[in-house]
Amino acid sequence: MHAFWSAGFEATSMADLVVATGSTRQSIYGDFSSKQGLYRACFELYRKRVVEPALAPFYADATGLSAVTAYFEAQISLAESMGLPGPGCLVGNAMTERAPIDAEVMTLVEEHNTRLETAFAKALPEQLSAERKRELAQFLVVAAQGLWAVSRVTSSADALRSRAVTIVGLLERELNHDA
Amino acid sequence: MHAFWSAGFEATSMADLVVATGSTRQSIYGDFSSKQGLYRACFELYRKRVVEPALAPFYADATGLSAVTAYFEAQISLAESMGLPGPGCLVGNAMTERAPIDAEVMTLVEEHNTRLETAFAKALPEQLSAERKRELAQFLVVAAQGLWAVSRVTSSADALRSRAVTIVGLLERELNHDA
DNA sequence: CTTGTTTAAGAACGATCATTCTGATACTAG
DNA sequence: CTAGTATCAGAATGATCGTTCTTAAACAAG
Numbered sequence: 001m002h003a004f005w006s007a008g009f010e011a012t013s014m015a016d017l018v019v020a021t022g023s024t025r026q027s028i029y030g031d032f033s034s035k036q037g038l039y040r041a042c043f044e045l046y047r048k049r050v051v052e053p054a055l056a057p058f059y060a061d062a063t064g065l066s067a068v069t070a071y072f073e074a075q076i077s078l079a080e081s082m083g084l085p086g087p088g089c090l091v092g093n094a095m096t097e098r099a100p101i102d103a104e105v106m107t108l109v110e111e112h113n114t115r116l117e118t119a120f121a122k123a124l125p126e127q128l129s130a131e132r133k134r135e136l137a138q139f140l141v142v143a144a145q146g147l148w149a150v151s152r153v154t155s156s157a158d159a160l161r162s163r164a165v166t167i168v169g170l171l172e173r174e175l176n177h178d179a
Numbered sequence: 180m181h182a183f184w185s186a187g188f189e190a191t192s193m194a195d196l197v198v199a200t201g202s203t204r205q206s207i208y209g210d211f212s213s214k215q216g217l218y219r220a221c222f223e224l225y226r227k228r229v230v231e232p233a234l235a236p237f238y239a240d241a242t243g244l245s246a247v248t249a250y251f252e253a254q255i256s257l258a259e260s261m262g263l264p265g266p267g268c269l270v271g272n273a274m275t276e277r278a279p280i281d282a283e284v285m286t287l288v289e290e291h292n293t294r295l296e297t298a299f300a301k302a303l304p305e306q307l308s309a310e311r312k313r314e315l316a317q318f319l320v321v322a323a324q325g326l327w328a329v330s331r332v333t334s335s336a337d338a339l340r341s342r343a344v345t346i347v348g349l350l351e352r353e354l355n356h357d358a
Numbered sequence: 359c360t361t362g363t364t365t366a367a368g369a370a371c372g373a374t375c376a377t378t379c380t381g382a383t384a385c386t387a388g
Numbered sequence: 389c390t391a392g393t394a395t396c397a398g399a400a401t402g403a404t405c406g407t408t409c410t411t412a413a414a415c416a417a418g
Contacts, residue, residue, distance in 0.1 A: 014405075096276065146325025171349065192375065
């Protein structure tokens with residue numbers, strides 16, 4: 001998963017994957033049928049191991065914008081711990097590299113984006129219209145993907161944090177105005 | 180350029196490039212030395228042909244936020260005319276695919292992001308502090324890159340337009356508050 | 359110990375890749 | 389017309405890719 005995450009699908013060879021997994025070609029093909037199959041399995045694993053934990057707070061009660069802040073901070077410090085400029089988000093990378101040529105990955109990415117949007121929407125105040133909540137949640141999805149993209153060419157975690165603060169700050173001002 | 184733009188570096192073969200350019204292998208190697216060289220030349224061409232025209236309005240006098248709106252609209256309708264889900268932004272794609280393994284591309288991407296940031300800053304009101312202008316311009320860079328990333332898995336131009344409207348709307352509210 | 363089955367390691371295969379080489383054709387100069 | 393140069397399509401090259409095959413070691417059951 002980490003190999004695909006940092007280098008992408010094309011730039012990761014089966015030889016790399018054998019080394020990275022500590023497994024054998026035979027076992028990999030036995031379990032996943034193909035490189036594509038392994039990639040998709042890694043995609044699912046990423047959702048379970050990285051995305052879901054980051055989204056869990058949104059499903060707790062009455063979170064508010066602090067959950068959004070926490071999400072950004074969690075992902076940024078994860079990137080920091082993996083070394084910047086970093087691997088970004090596996091899903092974001094897939095969006096650029098794999099989705100256009102692998103329909104199943106495209107579907108997985110869409111599901112991910114919907115799930116992310118739903119989570120973000122939960123952090124927004126109840127009194128907003130469903131329509132407005134959707135717009136703002138979609139905005140956060142775009143902002144998040146932009147941030148992971150930028151994280152691939154940024155060496156300072158604080159630079160990313162500053163951008164995250166701006167994003168949440170803009171949202172906060174919007175919500176204060178409505179209130 | 181279009182071949183690299185839509186499919187990326189790895190997934191575009193020299194055979195594809197010979198067809199796409201209508202040239203010959205010999206000429207390509209003569210003029211650009213390598214696939215990398217051609218890619219970098221395409222990167223520069225993209226900046227000149229696609230990015231610069233989109234940024235020109237920012238360098239006209241007294242533009243304001245309408246220049247930001249125009250920028251998003253120009254890029255979205257370009258994506259629409261090329262077919263959605265589309266190729267996104269060549270620079271954005273490079274950020275994910277090439278920059279981490281080609282230092283020169285990394286430099287070119289950084290230059291591009293700086294240039295984009297500078298342009299956005301020009302559209303912001305003079306009375307803002309330089310610091311605040313920088314933050315907001317950097318935010319717009321992130322938002323733009325996020326939008327192009329999402330455009331690779333989005334089939335509706337209006338979905339992109341709605342997100343662009345939200346982005347500019349948030350910025351507008353911020354500026355009104357400061358005023 | 360003997361069989362049969364699963365695992366390990368890596369050789370082999372066919373395809374494709376970027377890059378270079380080969381001749382033949384087209385063109386320019388005088 | 390002739391000689392020299394540039395341009396052409398495509399074959400050759402060597403490397404690497406994903407995938408499969410071969411062979412032998414490890415292990416289980418009886």
